[in-house]
Structure formats: structure tokens, C-alpha cells
Amino acid sequence: MRRNDWLTPEGTRDLLFEECAAKRYLEERITGIFENYSYSEVITPGIEFYDVFNGKARHFPPETMYKLVDGKNRLMVLRPDTTMPIARLCATRLRGEELPLKLFYNQSIFMVNPKDSGRDDEFEQSGIEIIGGENEDSDYEALFLAAKALCECDEDYRLEIGDSGIFGELLSQYNYSDEQQTEKLRVNIEDKNYPAIDAMLGDDKSNEALRTLPRLFGGFEVFEEARKRLCGEAIEKKLARLEKLCRELADIIPEEKIRVDLGLVNKKNYYTGIIFKGYVEGYGQPVLSGGRYDTLIGEFGGREAKAVGFAVNIEAAAKVYLKNKGKTLAKTPDVLVFSNDKIAALKHCEKLISEGLSVRNFNGACPKCAEKFAKKHGIHRLDVINENGDAESREV
Template sequence: MKISKPRGTRDFLPQDTKKRRNVENILRQVVRNWGFNEIITPTFENLELFTLKSGEGIIGELYNFRDKGDREMTLRPELTAPVMRMYVNEMQAYQQPLKLFYFENCFRYERPQKGRFREFWQFGVELIGSNKADADAEVIALATEMLRSTGIKGDLHVNNLGVIRHLLSVLEPEQQSRIMRLVDKKEDMGLDEFLEEINAPADLRMKLLELICLTGEGAIAKARDLIGNIPEIEAFQELLTLLDIYGVEYTIDFGIARGLDYYTGTVFEIYAEGLGAQNQVCGGGSYQLIKLFGGGDVPSTGFGLGFDRIMEVCEIQAPDDIPVVIIAKDSTRPDALKAAIRLRPHMPVYTDLMKRNFKAQLSYANNIGTRHVIIIGEQEVEAGKVTLKNMESGEQELLSIDEVILKLGHKQ
């Protein structure tokens, strides 16, 4: 009986896995160089962790289940909530700010489509303990540097939700939340209908619709003319000044809302070419979640990178680690194993496991595209050396193992 993989999941073949690991390691090195430390959270959590953060409606999107103790559990659909839970459980006494990152698989029960899977990977960063513009600027600059390191040119859009929240402060909290979600989804008709439904003041409606259309150069000045010189605009300007120092290119976009109540100020999204309509590869901002999970009123800022979307457009190739192939006769197989043991700390090495004859071993080496083979026959054993053959030029040299290491080590 043939069993297929579950819908919405993928198998990664060796070459795909090499490329993914290579890009993953590039991203890891960048975040480590910025002083962030890696953490790992459980693959499944208590269901309540995510319903507290996102409401009961999220259950339909989850792989949730009852365990043998009749506890409601779920596979993690994202990683910000688990990190906040970890902070409350175990890290409140740590020196702040905490600079954390993670790279893990997540699960959502949704209709699979191009760029969307039921199992997907997220690379994320959380900076906990600072509500300063400096923290937001560093996180945004880091996100752009991570994308740059993979060869992806991202289009960064940035906003400060304090501005729109200031404008909406005369409305009920539930009404503000609904408006933010409609703005986030770019549902202009729905937004207009809802403002009509709640009988929002005409002046507020006019200013809101104009504000969320402000983008690019001059947007800050136009926002000041529209709303006044409020502190939230000054805070936004401070962030932009820091981004200029970092050399980050950005577009001011007062229509970026993120649509979630826990975002408090800075929000940003990054889009990449080549992904069609689903072109967002990164999103984040400053938020307050720790208090919701039983901790203090601790500010945080962070982002999540959609690793699978990055891999769709990333042109970085898998590392070239084609092994050196050792070819031996039956009588010299023990010597081939000893040579492999010496060589493997320095390079990938393949020894024959099929007891093929000399010609078949050479054919295998050709088929996998190896650049070099090491031949160990009776004459080589007697001389205490090996024959190194360049498969492209046909050139052969009689060398010691140490000489082979000097010639090929870490070059394969």
C-alpha cells in the first residue's frame, strides 16, 4: 500500500535541503552578529495560549487535539505567543533588553495554495524590554539585513499605529479594532460601510480615509497638517531618523495596520518581487503581549520572516559538497576505510558499500559528478600513498594522505 504525505506538507530532497540549510545558516549568522540568542519552544502548546492572543475564532485554523490527560493542546501556529509564554515562565529575571531569535516549523489548518502550506517555517526575532525608537530601528534594520544577506531586495513599508489610534481615540475600543482590521485588509468598501454604520463623525471619516492613503515623501508633513503635531508623529519621525542612519530604504505608509490589537506603535511589512499577490515576506512591529500571559507590562518588538516564501525567490545555491570517492580493490578495502577516517574531518568522502569492481566504482564516481577520486591498490598500499585523480583533467598524482588534505581540504 502506497501512503502519500499529508496534504499541505512537503518532502525536501537532498539538494533542496542543502539549499534550505545553507540559507538558514546565513540568516542565523546575521542575527548572531547583531547579538541575538537562539531559543527553542515546544512544538505543541496549551490551546489557551493562542486563544488568549487571537480569540476563539483561531481554533478553526489550528491542528488542535486533546491529549491522553484530556488537556486541550495544539501544534503551534506561530511563535511569538510561545516566546512570550517562555519569558513569563522562565526569563523575567533576565537582564533587559532580551534579544532572542528562533527558527522553527509551524502548523495551520488552511487551504493549501501557492506559497501557503499547512506546515511552514518561520524565522523570527523578539526584542523584549525596550519601548525606545532605538529598539524598533534595530529590529527593522536587522530584518532588511537578513533579506539582503539572501540576495533579496525587499520593499519596506513602515508606519506608527499611534497616529491612527490617536485619531480613532474618540470611538469605542471594539470599533477601533474593527477599523484597524479593515484598514489592514485594504477593504476600502467595508471600511466606508462600517464608518457609516457606526455614524462616525464626518470630520473623523474624512481624516481617516485621507490618512491611510498617505505614503512616501512628504507623508509626515501631510499627517501633521491633517492631525496636528501630536507626540505619536514625533515618535515616528525619531524612528525614521534612526533608519536613515542605518542606511535603510523605506516607504512611509500610513495604511499599514497589521490588524491586531496588541500592536502598539511601530509596524512594518516587507515585500519581495517574484511572489505574485502573496509577496509579503516579513511583518512585525512593537507590541504588548506579556501582560496578557501573566507577566508585567513589558514592551516588545519583533518580526517574523516567511522562510518558505524567501526560498521561492532566493537564488543562493546549495553548497558544493560532492564527496571525494575512494576506489579500492577487495584486498585494499581496509586501507580505504582507514584513509576515509583520516580524510573525513577535512572533506566529504564516499567509500564503496556495494562491493563493486574497479570499473563500476569509477562509473559511480562519474555519475555523481565528483571532481576527484582516490585510488588505493596494492602498489599504493606498498608505497604508503594513494593516487589522486582529477576527473576533469584526467591528471593523476601519487600523494600521501596529508598531501591530499593540503590539496583538497575544505575545497570540495
């Protein structure tokens, strides 16, 4: 019989030493960006009512959520998304606050992923939400801050930008109204699963634009190609605005970092406008995702407020950072302290810390053991406290 008390659940893992240091480093660096732009931090509960994630524009497939029942037999979930709880917060406790609100967060989310998908079921996100801002101004700011956050993870990054509304317009043009099939098609286009797309759309030539959508990917030349293949006044307006946004962003983000992806539709169906994902070298999954959601907050019964935001997967970013940078982030102590008098040792540690040094209190049996430990771990100073309480510093 397999002993589960030795294991972590599927989709979860223990983080050790360098991984923790990289995670904390990136969280602090990215949070610093948000604080420099005067975003305010919020924290929402890790446990939410199931209903928060089961509305019209905020539907999460039940099989992707960790569910539990509270003491009153009400269905609860571990938070699978941060945007929806913040939308709930804005519609309730923050409903009287002056708009726009600029919020940031650092918190974990929990999602059931397919076995062997390579994705973690639990991971931390650092992100922002701009609530109530005008479309263009807040889109520019969100995308610029997203690029800055990606650069903290790795300088070799790319930011892929699309508009979820184009997919919606094509669906309405071709009367593709079956909800389940629509969601399957959304997922297949997002994943660029061409055989599955062809199987769903068949040989019907009227669906050619939908079939083409995931292939409209690349540099700014995509806009010219899209105008040849996609038609309709509403789509042209979206293309024009997206092109303007991307070209103007190239003044503050290197153009080679920006990619246009009109097949970016996202599996979360609350997005209503621009949508974007961030990638870094050496990691096949996005480490950042976000977009505009203009109807979500109103669905919670509060005031209507347009919004845009994004989140960074800190665990994924930390993996990439350690792999690409090869940096040692776990700090080596400045001083190792040894004394047979453990109270004296702790007092000396406090004295050194007050002088701005980092310390490690050695709990071994003798000074020679302490010296051996210091050499092994690269600690260059050993303070041995004698019976009189005086410290003798040794260079190791």
C-alpha cells in the same frame, strides 16, 4: 479511493536538495547576524496549551490553529506563533533575569491557511525578541537587524514601516466598537481591500480617515499627506515619532529601501506601536514581519515589559533566494571513494575528512560504475582502494 499515504497534507510539502541547502544557508547567515549582536537562543515546545493563544491581546482565531487533545483531555495546539510562547517564557522561567533580554530562535510554526492561498501551513521562522528595552533604542536595533536579515535574502528588498496605534486611535475617534467588525476592518485595511473597506464604512464622511488609511503608502512624503487627512493630538505624536524614526534610520539603511505604510495594522492584534514588514523582489508575500508589543508579557501574569521583535519566514526566503540568485548551494563532494572492502572505504573516507575534504562513499558494484557516477555528478576525483588497502587517486 485516494491514497493519502502517498501525499503530504494540504499546505505542506517536502523540501529537496537545493531547497534544503538554501534554507540552511539563510538560517545560518541570519542566525549569524543575531549572534554577532549577542542574542541568546531559546527554543519553545512545538505543542502548547490552547490557552496560550486565547488571551485578550493574544487571540488567534480557532480555525487558524491545528488542535489536538492530550492524554488528560486538555486542548493543545501546534504552535501557530513564536512571540506568544516567548512572552510566556519571559513571564515564567525568565521572570528573574535582568532586562533587557535579547533572544533569538529558529523554529517552525503551524497555521491553517485558506485553500489555494499559496501559503504554507508549516514553515520555519528565524527571529528575535528584545524584551524590556526602551522604545526608541530597541526599535532602531530591531529595524536595522531586520534590514540586514532581508539583505541576506536578496539585496533588492524593501522594509515597510507603520504604527498600529494610528488605527487604534481612529477607531476610538469614531466609536467603532463592534469587535467582530473591527477585526474584519483590520484585515481589509491590512490587505488594502478597498471595495470591502468602502462596503463596511458606507457613505459616512466621518469615517473618511479610516477609508484613507490604506492609501497612505510610499516614501517620506506620506507624512505630509497624512497630516492633511488625519487629525488628533495622539495621532500627530505617533506620526512625529514615526517620521523621526524613519528619517534617522535612513542614515544606516538606504532611504530607497524604506517605505512608510500607515495602513499596516497587522492581523495579529497584540502589536501596540511600530509595525513593519519586509519584502524581496519576486515574492508577493512578506518574508519578514514584526513590531512592538508592550502589553503581551504582562498578560501572562508576569512583570510588565515592553518588547519588540520580528521573524523571517525562512522557507519563503529560500524560495526567493534560489529564484533570484540562481545559485547552486548543495555541495559537490571533493572525492568519490570506491572499494570492494567497505570497511577500508569508510576508513579512507575518515582520513580524507580529517584533511578537510568532503567525500561520498560509493556503494556501487565496480570502479567503472563509480567513474561514470563521478562524471555525471561533477566529482573530479575518484579514489579506488585496492586489495592491499592502498588508495589510487584518479582525475575524472
